[in-house]
Amino acid sequence: MYSDADAAALYDLLNPWDPERWSGDAFYAELVMAAGSVLDVGCGTGSMLRWSREHGHVGRLVGLDPDPAALARARRRADIEWIDGMAAGAKWEAEFDLATMTGHAFQFLVTDDDVRASLGAIRAALREGGRFAFETRHPRARAWEAWNPSNATDITDAAGRILRVWHEVEAVVDGAVTFTGTTADPYGTVLRVDRASLRFLDVLALDAFLAEAGFEVEARYGDWQRGPVTPVSQEIITLARRP
Template sequence: MADECFGHPRLAAIYDPLDPDRRDLDAYVRLAEESGARRVLDIGCGTGVLALLLAARGVDVVAVDPARASVDVARAKPGAGRVRWVHGDVSALPPLAVDLVTMTANVAQAVVDPGAWRSTLDGARDALAPGGRLVFETRDPAARAWEGWNRDATHRVTTIPGVGAVETWVELVDLRPPLVSFRWTYVFAADGEVLTSDSTLRFRERREVEADLASCGFVVEDVRDAPDRPGREFVFLARRPETPRD
């Protein structure tokens, strides 16, 4: 089930205005260009920002997300007709043979159940052509990002055209490593409605992720720093081998 911030129509509609700085996607666009990827699968596409950036560059993109409201927002954007949108998880995908699979932002960490995580990696591998690559990011647990998830550090008011002022903040709800739960609160000044969205992320150690990738048939090519968040994220680049596993 998708978190309310992605699945509730009113919240999905303001997701982009509340987070307009998507420089975190620059590295994914560069990787697609440098690797010559012509076919990309974006798992957990959300409101479709990366999918549309790639499609505008002539890339054949399939974008999948379990939150229908977010997919609806993506489908309504200019250029959306260049992308094949799929509502669901990897099990809803048609047969594919893409050059690159992406999972940006918190997508990988939002898959908290170990069985679902393995199914996601298996689905990514199956969607790749031999030699194709998977790239995704996950927060380094050592950076303890959750220590900044409180009202004092995150409270702000954003004025959104056609919506009005929206007050937002995040608060830590439960800390039981490797699982961390938090709650976003949204207050709409136009009518006073208050909405909340609860999320849980799984903070995986680097060795754990490398072992998971290997067990799903990937070869880990590189583990990089996120250019826009040095020292806080692992960016994994893994390849589906040219020859199948024994």
């Protein structure tokens, strides 16, 4: 079987952090490098914070994630704080200039209570004037329609195993998409199946939650080049501020 540690390593191969290649990574890198202290919520394997330290960030960097296998990879870099936990349980008070949720991590907040508790804790963690940057997939783009075996990815992992990875949607209910991610060998033998749900919120719903939590929307973009959100935008990229 494909272990949790294997899956975490595969994630890094499938999602390499490289601001020179990926405009989304460059967007966040600019924000992080300009902030004195950064909290990365849902940091996963810690690629963004590790890159930031390697490229000269000298301030406080904290990564928060509930996945032990991902954090084990993150902790290969010891000059960053790695915390096991979820946003809703965070207890920081006015300690950070910037909070981020990259890689569509915000969409894992499926219920209203999840969103409210997480936004409240993130706002509390920010200093006055601190900013929260995150992105969600625009629901009108219906990204989940491409999550099927015909769009499988073939990749060789660090152990030299040739793998095929694909996603399949199980249900779409009230804006929440439940799907599976399957890892198999080249002959179709399934090694691992993971299940998750993501919530797709539109701009009006996002702004209502942000306002309720005490955030002000500073900027809103529909792509990583900072274009406006339109009906055909793939992303809803938000930069919110704690007044």
